[in-house]
Amino acid sequence: GIQVEQSPPDLILQEGANSTLRCNFSDSVNNLQWFHQNPWGQLINLFYIPSGTKQNGRLSATTVATERYSLLYISSSQTTDSGVYFCAVARDNFNKFYFGSGTKLNVKP
Amino acid sequence: NAGVTQTPKFRVLKTGQSMTLLCAQDMNHEYMYWYRQDPGMGLRLIHYSVGEGTTAKGEVPDGYNVSRLKKQNFLLGLESAAPSQTSVYFCASRRGAYETQYFGPGTRLLVL
Numbered sequence: 129g130i131q132v133e134q135s136p137p138d139l140i141l142q143e144g145a146n147s148t149l150r151c152n153f154s155d156s157v158n159n160l161q162w163f164h165q166n167p168w169g170q171l172i173n174l175f176y177i178p179s180g181t182k183q184n185g186r187l188s189a190t191t192v193a194t195e196r197y198s199l200l201y202i203s204s205s206q207t208t209d210s211g212v213y214f215c216a217v218a219r220d221n222f223n224k225f226y227f228g229s230g231t232k233l234n235v236k237p
Numbered sequence: 238n239a240g241v242t243q244t245p246k247f248r249v250l251k252t253g254q255s256m257t258l259l260c261a262q263d264m265n266h267e268y269m270y271w272y273r274q275d276p277g278m279g280l281r282l283i284h285y286s287v288g289e290g291t292t293a294k295g296e297v298p299d300g301y302n303v304s305r306l307k308k309q310n311f312l313l314g315l316e317s318a319a320p321s322q323t324s325v326y327f328c329a330s331r332r333g334a335y336e337t338q339y340f341g342p343g344t345r346l347l348v349l
Contacts, residue, residue, distance in 0.1 A: 227279030
């Protein structure tokens with residue numbers, strides 16, 4: 129399978145701060161997604177981003193597929209951003225997704 | 238439009254018992270997935286389906302069976318539950334190969 133490493137594993141921020149989360153993967157991929165798991169366990173789609181850059185409000189993501197990494201940027205963090213952020217990747221058959229262990233974010237008021 | 242729903246939300250089983258988890262989606266998605274999430278870990282793919290009547294093994298398929306008799310439903314079965322199957326189970330679906338996944342709320346399973 130594909131090894132997916134996320135860093136940092138834990139992150140504590142003061143409200144209003146910016147952060148960068150990283151996802152490294154061990155093989156070429158055709159599909160990469162970022163998810164947020166809120167404190168109640170719900171998984172929410174953030175980005176489908178196999179390559180390039182996308183932005184959605186305070187969040188943006190960049191994937192450099194040739195160098196096998198993706199970055200998730202959170203600007204002006206809010207307490208509602210707390211939770212765990214997961215990166216998931218898949219390669220040729222597009223269906224066997226491999227998840228990283230996540231970055232646990234705690235935004236303090 | 239309910240999205241992806243899972244039944245039941247929580248279940249306690251004794252070792253050796255069997256049960257079926259139901260995933261239903263009303264978005265007419267072709268692809269459906271079953272994952273498990275253990276404490277402090279990411280999700281691991283159990284089985285998936287790329288269309289009605291098709292299923293395939295994921296990363297951790299042992300001890301589980303699946304069926305997709307109707308496009309909107311994906312069933313996950315445990316024939317003889319073991320304590321190692323204590324986990325939170327998530328179902329997901331997506332429209333096609335270049336689309337994002339949408340997740341259900343999860344089923345928390347405790348095997349004693």
